[in-house]
Amino acid sequence: MTHASWPHRLAALAVTTVALALLRAGSLVPLRATAAGDSVLRLSWSARPERIEQCRRLTNAELAERPQHMRLRWECEGRFARYLLTVTIDGQVLAADTVHGGGLRHDRPMHLFREYAVAPGQRRLGIRLRRIDANVRPDSTSDQTAAGAAAADRETREAQERRVRRAEALPEVVALDTLLTVASQRVALVSYASGQQKFVLRTHD
Amino acid sequence: MRALEHTALRPLRAADAGATRLFGWRHNPLHQTGALAAALLGLLIITGLYLLVFYRVGAPWQSVARLQADPFLGRWIRSLHRFASDAMVVAVVLHAWRLFAQARSWGPRALAWTSGVVLLAVLFVSGWTGYVMVWDTFGAELAVGGARLFDALPVLSEPVRRIFAGDQSIPSAFFFINLFLHVALPLGAAAGLWIHLSRLARPALLPPRPLLYAVFGALTLLSLAAPSPLAPEASLLAVERDIPVDLFFAFWLPWANALPPWLAWMGAAGTFALAMLVPWLTRRPRTGTWTPSVVDERQCTGCNQCPQDCPWDAVSMVPREQAHGAQSTMVARVNPVRCVSCGVCAGSCAPMGVGPLGHTGRDQVAQVRQAYSNAGARELRPVAICCEHAAPEYLAALRDRDADVRLVPCAGNIHTSALELTLRAGAPGVMVFTCPPRDCRGREGPKWLHERMFNDREAELQVRVNRKRVATAVMAWGDRPAVLDAWTSFAARLKAYDALSLGQLDEPLGALCEPVPLEEPR
Numbered sequence: 001m002t003h004a005s006w007p008h009r010l011a012a013l014a015v016t017t018v019a020l021a022l023l024r025a026g027s028l029v030p031l032r033a034t035a036a037g038d039s040v041l042r043l044s045w046s047a048r049p050e051r052i053e054q055c056r057r058l059t060n061a062e063l064a065e066r067p068q069h070m071r072l073r074w075e076c077e078g079r080f081a082r083y084l085l086t087v088t089i090d091g092q093v094l095a096a097d098t099v100h101g102g103g104l105r106h107d108r109p110m111h112l113f114r115e116y117a118v119a120p121g122q123r124r125l126g127i128r129l130r131r132i133d134a135n136v137r138p139d140s141t142s143d144q145t146a147a148g149a150a151a152a153d154r155e156t157r158e159a160q161e162r163r164v165r166r167a168e169a170l171p172e173v174v175a176l177d178t179l180l181t182v183a184s185q186r187v188a189l190v191s192y193a194s195g196q197q198k199f200v201l202r203t204h205d
Numbered sequence: 206m207r208a209l210e211h212t213a214l215r216p217l218r219a220a221d222a223g224a225t226r227l228f229g230w231r232h233n234p235l236h237q238t239g240a241l242a243a244a245l246l247g248l249l250i251i252t253g254l255y256l257l258v259f260y261r262v263g264a265p266w267q268s269v270a271r272l273q274a275d276p277f278l279g280r281w282i283r284s285l286h287r288f289a290s291d292a293m294v295v296a297v298v299l300h301a302w303r304l305f306a307q308a309r310s311w312g313p314r315a316l317a318w319t320s321g322v323v324l325l326a327v328l329f330v331s332g333w334t335g336y337v338m339v340w341d342t343f344g345a346e347l348a349v350g351g352a353r354l355f356d357a358l359p360v361l362s363e364p365v366r367r368i369f370a371g372d373q374s375i376p377s378a379f380f381f382i383n384l385f386l387h388v389a390l391p392l393g394a395a396a397g398l399w400i401h402l403s404r405l406a407r408p409a410l411l412p413p414r415p416l417l418y419a420v421f422g423a424l425t426l427l428s429l430a431a432p433s434p435l436a437p438e439a440s441l442l443a444v445e446r447d448i449p450v451d452l453f454f455a456f457w458l459p460w461a462n463a464l465p466p467w468l469a470w471m472g473a474a475g476t477f478a479l480a481m482l483v484p485w486l487t488r489r490p491r492t493g494t495w496t497p498s499v500v501d502e503r504q505c506t507g508c509n510q511c512p513q514d515c516p517w518d519a520v521s522m523v524p525r526e527q528a529h530g531a532q533s534t535m536v537a538r539v540n541p542v543r544c545v546s547c548g549v550c551a552g553s554c555a556p557m558g559v560g561p562l563g564h565t566g567r568d569q570v571a572q573v574r575q576a577y578s579n580a581g582a583r584e585l586r587p588v589a590i591c592c593e594h595a596a597p598e599y600l601a602a603l604r605d606r607d608a609d610v611r612l613v614p615c616a617g618n619i620h621t622s623a624l625e626l627t628l629r630a631g632a633p634g635v636m637v638f639t640c641p642p643r644d645c646r647g648r649e650g651p652k653w654l655h656e657r658m659f660n661d662r663e664a665e666l667q668v669r670v671n672r673k674r675v676a677t678a679v680m681a682w683g684d685r686p687a688v689l690d691a692w693t694s695f696a697a698r699l700k701a702y703d704a705l706s707l708g709q710l711d712e713p714l715g716a717l718c719e720p721v722p723l724e725e726p727r
Contacts, residue, residue: 012227020427027291027433031346031450031459040444044370046363102362111363113356113370187442191372202372203442 039182041094041116043087043127045192048109049101050169052133053078055162063151073155074162080107081133083170088126089118098132110170120184127176127190127199171197206486213306218596221644222683230641230681234420237412237643238300241420243398244411245293248421250391252286257388262380265340266438273435284428287451290332292424294453297325307594307646308487312495313404313517313545315484320401322480324394331390332454334383342448343455345369345439350461357466371441404543406518409643494614496562497541498550504558507533510663514553516648519543547647548618552657555664557620564613566620566664573623576611577630585609585631587696590624591638592616594646595680599688606692608636616640616677617650621657621666628674634699636692638680651679673702 055076063071080101087095094116102108174192176199182188189202217235224233234241259279261268272279301321304310310318333351337344352365368375402408411417436449450458461469489495502525512520525536537559539550551560557567577585589608591600592615600610609632613619616639627635637658639651655677656662666675678691 008227015227016423020423023288023291023295024427024431024433026453027287027451028449029452030447031455032447038444042370044367044372046367108362111367113364113366185444185446187371187444189371189442191370 038117039120039184040187041087041089041118041125041182042187042189043112043114043191044189046109046111047170047192047194048165048168049080049083049106050131050172051076051078051165052081071151071154072158073151074158079133081131081170082106083110084128084130084132085112086126086128086130087114087116089116089123091124091126099129118182118188120182120186123180123182125176125178125180125188125190125201129170129174131170131172168194174199176201206483210306210308210487213302217303217306218682221681225641225681225683228416230644230679230684231413232416232419233641233643233681234412234416235299235303236641237409237416238296238303240409240412240643241416242293242296242300244417244420245289245296246391246395246398248289248424249286249293250395252282252289253388253391255282256286257384260338260384262377262384265338265380269339269341270435270438280432281425281428284432285424287433288424288427290335291451291453292420294328294332297321297328301325305483305487308489309646311484311488312491313519313543316404317401318484319481320397322477322483324397324401326477327390327394327397329454331387331394332451334387334390336451336454338380338383338387339435340375340380340439341436342439342445343436343450345441346445346448346450346458347455350455350458354461354466354469357470369441404517405648406516407649412643491541491546495546497544497546498539498548498559498561500537500539501558501565502536504554504556505533505536506556506558507535507537508555508663509535509537510553510555511537511550511559514649514653515550516547517543517545519545520550520559545647547615547650549615549647549650549653551618552620552650552653553664554620557622560618561614564618566622569618569620569623570626573626573630577627577632580631585633587634587636587699588627588632589636589638589692590616590619591680592640592645592650594640595638596682596685599680599685602685602689603692606689606696608692608696615645615647615650616654617645617647617652619654621664621670624658624675625667625670628670633703634674634676634695636676636678636695638678638688638691641679641681644681651677674699 053076055074058073058075063073082098082100085095085097085099086093095114099110099112100106101110170192174197176190178201180188180201181203183203186203191200191202192198193200221233221235224235228234230236255278256272259268259272269283272283274280304314304318333347337348337351349366349369352369355361356364356366368379402410412420434449457469457473460472464472491497498519500520507522507525509522512518512522519540520537521540522535523538525532525534528534537550539559546561548561548564551557551565551569554560554566557565557570560566560568586607586609588611589600589603590611590613591603593612600612603610616637619637624635624637637654639645639654642649642651645651653662657664658666658675658677659672666672676691676695678688678695680688
């Protein structure tokens with residue numbers, strides 16, 4: 001075979017070396033992920049929208065008609081509120097969208113993840129999340145007292161649970177208006193702290 | 206699609222020719238891409254087991270950095286693992302390209318093709334998990350890119366990207382899942398190989414040792430001389446400008462970042478669907494060249510040779526329904542779903558009772574008789590029987606050197622009776638040119654032909670045939686000098702022999718004393 005000659009062996013060695021070099025080069029290709037100098041404003045949170053509902057206090061007779069495991073004193077119908085999200089940088093509107101809860105029926109927590117490219121430097125950042133839907137009628141009540149101690153205790157727990165849910169939900173308006181110093185190649189992260197019901201800004205530094 | 210096959214064949218032949226010139230047909234890596242991919246999978250599992258010992262899901266980047274800092278083993282084994290995975294992608298893609306270009310993607314081979322496409326997808330997902338596990342800037346970019354695509358699917362109401370927002374550390378469970386998948390997927394791929402090869406008899410899982418050692422050695426040298434660097438640890442609150450990306454596994458990343466997720470998904474799904482549909486798009490009617498083998502049960506002696514020789518496990522022995530007289534109780538039966546029409550069974554059947562229509566031993570004998578019926582008293586030339594997949598320009602060169610060139614679908618198809626009849630008809634000699642053994646479309650044609658001609662394998666070339674007048678040689682793309690040398694030597698040998706034995710009978714028995722090795726000593 002002619003390939004066993006020295007020139008062929010040297011050529012085979014050279015081709016193998018080039019193939020290996022190409023393999024290594026293909027394994028370490030620098031990818032330009034962003035334009036030079038770009039920074040990112042990232043909004044990321046999970047929050048429960050406020051429930052817009054009309055509640056009615058059932059009478060003792062109505063409760064008695066229901067199976068044991070369905071005897072909730074307060075019967076509520078409604079949906080979760082929608083919010084208007086407005087994001088501005090130096091007065092320029094980056095977004096003004098309606099956002100709502102997750103899931104097909106929008107009855108899950110509102111999960112939000114957005115990114116906006118921003119130029120580095122000192123910027124005035126404005127983020128405002130304002131509830132669009134509002135309660136229109138007060139809850140209707142019945143003046144009957146709960147029948148029995150167990151029913152009274154359950155009613156108290158119901159009221160407590162509703163208070164907790166309301167406290168955990170997004171308030172009518174959450175806003176952040178701050179001077180933001182964005183460094184080059186850095187992310188400014190805005191998340192929502194449900195305990196304090198306010199936006200929290202974090203930067204790399 | 207056929208036009209695409211022809212288009213793909215041209216560069217493949219050029220690449221084959223180049224590789225054969227450089228490495229010889231025995232060690233042409235392009236002929237053994239499938240076996241190389243399987244061998245590289247083995248290497249990946251071995252190096253991966255070593256890396257697994259040191260990996261920590263609680264501190265992924267730090268554990269890899271510790272490995273990287275070890276100059277004796279850790280750094281080069283990690284690099285070897287990475288480069289071997291890249292080489293495996295190259296081997297698998299070349300393997301698919303070869304089979305597509307050679308029209309070996311449809312019919313009985315459809316299962317191998319479709320399972321191969323799935324295995325390639327598994328390889329890419331496994332690579333994705335491996336790079337994410339490192340949690341350097343490239344790993345984070347892959348994770349975020351993957352999450353971005355996943356979030357476009359209506360599966361979870363909470364975006365997966367929120368994990369990578371930067372407001373909390375990445376949970377260890379994420380890295381544990383990646384680790385689990387990175388171990389489970391290659392093991393699953395190893396099991397998937399069983400399906401991929403299930404229609405092959407005696408699959409070649411490893412390349413020849415010299416090639417195996419050369420590939421592993423070259424990758425090891427590369428890992429020692431230029432180890433893969435470790436990118437900085439991922440920071441989710443930093444925007445990386447230049448990320449070192451492994452394009453073999455992340456070729457989709459620039460597109461996925463630039464395109465809307467739904468468009469990226471459509472592109473990926475469309476590519477996958479198209480790849481899976483290739484067997485359907487390239488199928489041929491099972492007539493003519495592609496007709497499956499049939500058994501003439503009247504001729505079948507139940508010798509069990511064709512099931513042993515069939516490279517596709519397409520022939521089996523079944524009880525004969527009605528045995529007459531001295532007929533055997535068992536008879537061969539061809540499963541047309543598994544038969545690729547290579548015709549190797551035709552060469553294996555001594556009574557010439559099996560083979561694709563038009564290519565059985567009887568058909569071959571009839572063709573030889575027809576060819577020599579009008580020969581008369583004119584001097585006959587030596588015959589060169591070539592596989593029809595051989596290089597056409599080499600055939601012309603053989604004709605220029607006074608060869609009577611005949612084409613067959615596969616060298617393994619040739620019945621030894623046809624060879625004998627050719628000599629008895631007056632041809633001074635017959636040389637059979639086969640494809641390189643690892644590039645035979647009938648898989649084992651050259652091997653079985655050689656064994657039948659020289660090592661007494663059923664249906665053997667009869668003792669009465671003078672072995673000095675028959676020979677085999679390999680006709681590989683790019684090895685024209687060797688082809689012509691083989692022919693010139695054979696023709697010279699015939700002339701010398703004829704001069705010596707002028708007026709005397711041939712002495713055929715001498716050549717049968719010792720088995721002839723399959724490959725000539727190098």
